[in-house]
Amino acid sequence: MTGAVMPYAVTLRAVYPRDPDTVFAEALHFGEMKQAMAKIAIYEGLPDGEVAAGERFTVDVLMWGFLRTKNHVMYVESLDCAARVLQSREHNPSVARWDHTLSLDPHPQGALWTDHIVLEAGWQTPFVARFCRYVYSHRHRTRGALSLTREIIRQ
Template sequence: MAKRVVVEATYPADADRLFRGALSFREMKDAMKGVATYNGLPDDEAEEGATYRVRTKIWGWLDVGEHEMFVEEINFAKRFVQSRERNPAVRRWDHALTVARGEDGAVWRDEIVIDAGWRTVGAAEFARRVYLSRHRRRKAMQIQSRIVEVVA
């Protein structure tokens, strides 16, 4: 059964500027230094309708093979991105990212639905830790996370 990973981070930033940064692959790679590398991923911003295929390594040595990311939707007015991702170990990694105005800046929310067969529980926990790490590196003021069952 699929799991939903939810990570919310509060930043002392303008929501529009924070969302623009969320679209930057360069910014993502910087936030993932020491955790993951993405061979073949450009430094550009994500583009709606584009498919990116990258070779991903975790912690510099664990090769997870080719990771495919299809950017299904980017909505600037709603500050929303939806991607559909997968790799040899994970058949579904659907990532919805939103940035909303908050009381003290902006709230960045990552919601990832993961289906990795028998590996789902471990993959969901790994994702939760990776997204927590990304937000810590980005200097979020506050971060909350949870993993829940996906109800069909």
């Protein structure tokens, strides 16, 4: 190996006290994500509507009012409402790969929301993975998850 940084996988599992179909339907609205991130981020250029397969958006993200990521591309690769699975492929000038799979499954307490993100950002990958874990953890805490597990694995 020539010292290249391998991709990292970030996985979060959050339990919600609601029906999985209801939680998944809520997750398909960009407005819901904006609301879950409102205390730490602003998404400039992201519509308020519902996610649809094949859509591509380019947004600027302003974190904490001073850290700006320009030209973050979000492509909704697939959406399977029956299986409650959404797959996006994202990237920006600093992050070559941000592949996100969101899935909702039944759980004894309601719904199990799983975010699985595979990241590649060159030498910054370990730091981006920790940032990703923080951002998604913030979203789940804001949404009122009953429990949350988080892991980062170097692939």
